[in-house]
Amino acid sequence: xxxxxxxxxxxxxxxxxxxxxxxxxxxxxxxxxxxxxxxxxxxxxxxxxxxxxxxxxxxxxxxxxxxxxxxxxxxxxxxxxxxxxxxxxxxxxxxxxxxxxxxxxxxxxxxxxxxxxxxxxxxxxxxxxxxxxxxxxxxxxxxxxxxxxxxxxxxxxxxxxxxxxxxxxxxxxxxxxxxxxxxxxxxxxxxxxxxxxxxxxxxxxxxxxxxxxxxxxxxxxxxxxxxxxxxxxxxxxxxxxxxxxxxxxxxxxxx
Amino acid sequence: xxxxxxxxxxxxxxxxxxxxxxxxxxxxxxxxxxxxxxxxxxxxxxxxxxxxxxxxxxxxxxxxxxxxxxxxxxxxxxxxxxxxxxxxxxxxxxxxxxxxxxxxxxxxxxxxxxxxxxxxxxxxxxxxxxxxxxxxxxxxxxxxxxxxxxxxxxxxxxxxxxxxxxxxxxxxxxxxxxxxxxxxxxxxxxxxxxxxxxxxxxxxxxxxxxxxxxxxxxxxxxxxxxxxxxxxxxxxxxxxxxxxxxxxxxxxxxxxxxxxxxxxxxxxxxxxxxxxxxxxxxxxxxxxxxxxxxxxxxxxxxxxxxxxxxxxxxxx
Numbered sequence: 001x002x003x004x005x006x007x008x009x010x011x012x013x014x015x016x017x018x019x020x021x022x023x024x025x026x027x028x029x030x031x032x033x034x035x036x037x038x039x040x041x042x043x044x045x046x047x048x049x050x051x052x053x054x055x056x057x058x059x060x061x062x063x064x065x066x067x068x069x070x071x072x073x074x075x076x077x078x079x080x081x082x083x084x085x086x087x088x089x090x091x092x093x094x095x096x097x098x099x100x101x102x103x104x105x106x107x108x109x110x111x112x113x114x115x116x117x118x119x120x121x122x123x124x125x126x127x128x129x130x131x132x133x134x135x136x137x138x139x140x141x142x143x144x145x146x147x148x149x150x151x152x153x154x155x156x157x158x159x160x161x162x163x164x165x166x167x168x169x170x171x172x173x174x175x176x177x178x179x180x181x182x183x184x185x186x187x188x189x190x191x192x193x194x195x196x197x198x199x200x201x202x203x204x205x206x207x208x209x210x211x212x213x214x215x216x217x218x219x220x221x222x223x224x225x226x227x228x229x230x231x232x233x234x235x236x237x238x239x240x241x242x243x244x245x246x247x248x249x250x251x252x253x254x255x
Numbered sequence: 256x257x258x259x260x261x262x263x264x265x266x267x268x269x270x271x272x273x274x275x276x277x278x279x280x281x282x283x284x285x286x287x288x289x290x291x292x293x294x295x296x297x298x299x300x301x302x303x304x305x306x307x308x309x310x311x312x313x314x315x316x317x318x319x320x321x322x323x324x325x326x327x328x329x330x331x332x333x334x335x336x337x338x339x340x341x342x343x344x345x346x347x348x349x350x351x352x353x354x355x356x357x358x359x360x361x362x363x364x365x366x367x368x369x370x371x372x373x374x375x376x377x378x379x380x381x382x383x384x385x386x387x388x389x390x391x392x393x394x395x396x397x398x399x400x401x402x403x404x405x406x407x408x409x410x411x412x413x414x415x416x417x418x419x420x421x422x423x424x425x426x427x428x429x430x431x432x433x434x435x436x437x438x439x440x441x442x443x444x445x446x447x448x449x450x451x452x453x454x455x456x457x458x459x460x461x462x463x464x465x466x467x468x469x470x471x472x473x474x475x476x477x478x479x480x481x482x483x484x485x486x487x488x489x490x491x492x493x494x495x496x497x498x499x500x501x502x503x504x505x506x507x508x509x510x511x512x513x514x515x516x517x518x519x520x521x522x523x524x525x526x527x528x529x530x531x532x533x534x535x536x537x538x539x540x541x542x543x544x545x546x547x548x549x550x551x552x553x554x555x556x557x558x559x560x561x562x563x564x565x566x567x568x569x570x571x
Contacts, residue, residue, distance in 0.1 A: 005378075006444040008415040011371030012342035021368040025361075029354050096351030103316055103346040105369050105412070107338055255318075 012105030022114035090175035142226035161244020168252030286471035360389035
């Protein structure tokens, strides 16, 4: 490199270009991570195939795939927006990635926008894959696609808020353990593969307030029963989103 | 467009810190610190562990809000004007800062994309000897390679002002020299550089200005030459016949000089050692028929000054 190579010529790239670059990088990091793929792709796909093919859990009247597909879609959203995002962001904080990017031209809000876009890109890939598998298993969905879309977006907002709250306040190792534990508990108790009416009434009414239950039951109302927009479930997701994102904005520590 | 700003900036300091105080809980990390960094110069911030070097640098970078005092970087407030300041500075953290799964070249290319007029990434990778590990993920790089990647990330956006926090910590001698060479090239092209270091030779080799920090304050500042001169007196040593009468030598030397024979036949002259004093000593030896052997002048290094100012006991 010759004289004048380093002559200062500073400046930020245009915002859309920065956000696009950051989104692409975040998505590549996520898709390259084997543990993340296990959580976001392999487990939901396996559960869908296994429980549709083998009658382990009594899923009520009708084909079991019609019960399972909406629950597994809710699980996929949770695995990416909550579990995956919490673990990845927790380690980025621990390794000083968030700190270093904080000194770059990328504003913090733009970094969070890129993270959200990366979560949405991953969810689209998950949903396409799971939908193909479900159709292969004989799934026949009903209802208004816009209601499904709205529920998925609200669920993503609720899970992102909770995931970022965890990543921004706990140690990376604690986030790793807690996020996996929550994933497992909500998988069992959140109406994903086990119908909530298998639980005693008192437990059931508490479980119904969980974000993953609201999302899986809401999706099931629409996709399995062709119901109009399930506003009750949507309202639960809105409350979780407001609480989670609000607390994350307030308590998130970048270092 | 930003280039048009430079002529006006030329004589203004690029960093001006006045009365900076920063506390963490009950611990005061920085306690009334003043620092001025000249445009186009390399400024080294020296100090023992825990002296407040990193806190000072990170306040300039906008990571910390001062508890008291004023910090101006390129004329801006690093916290309030962060969005305007950050594109103009380059930052090398003491450690970390890279996705553990990212490849070296991938991360550098990404940082380049965040800037409007970045350096050529491939040339920079070659320049820093990272050509062989471009496809290696960050966690598999050696410590030295991680340091060099971090330096490349600080430089790639063509900043006006660089903050390097211990840029050569953990590097082998070759990599250290390569980093020094890059800092010199950056300076030659008009980049202002602030670096912290433990290494006195690094400050002597690179810095136009040195600020020595201890217990959260600047305790000495100046060019390396000024600091070395301002320290204790220099020493001239030689050996010769034991038991010389030093009284006549002291009379011949300028006021404030001293002569002693700490060991039989070993002589030590202290004072402002310059060519004139050396000539006085050798002609005195000639008059007394003494051959001064092993004659040597000990110049004070920045390390002597540093140890004199900060004490020799180990810090936590």
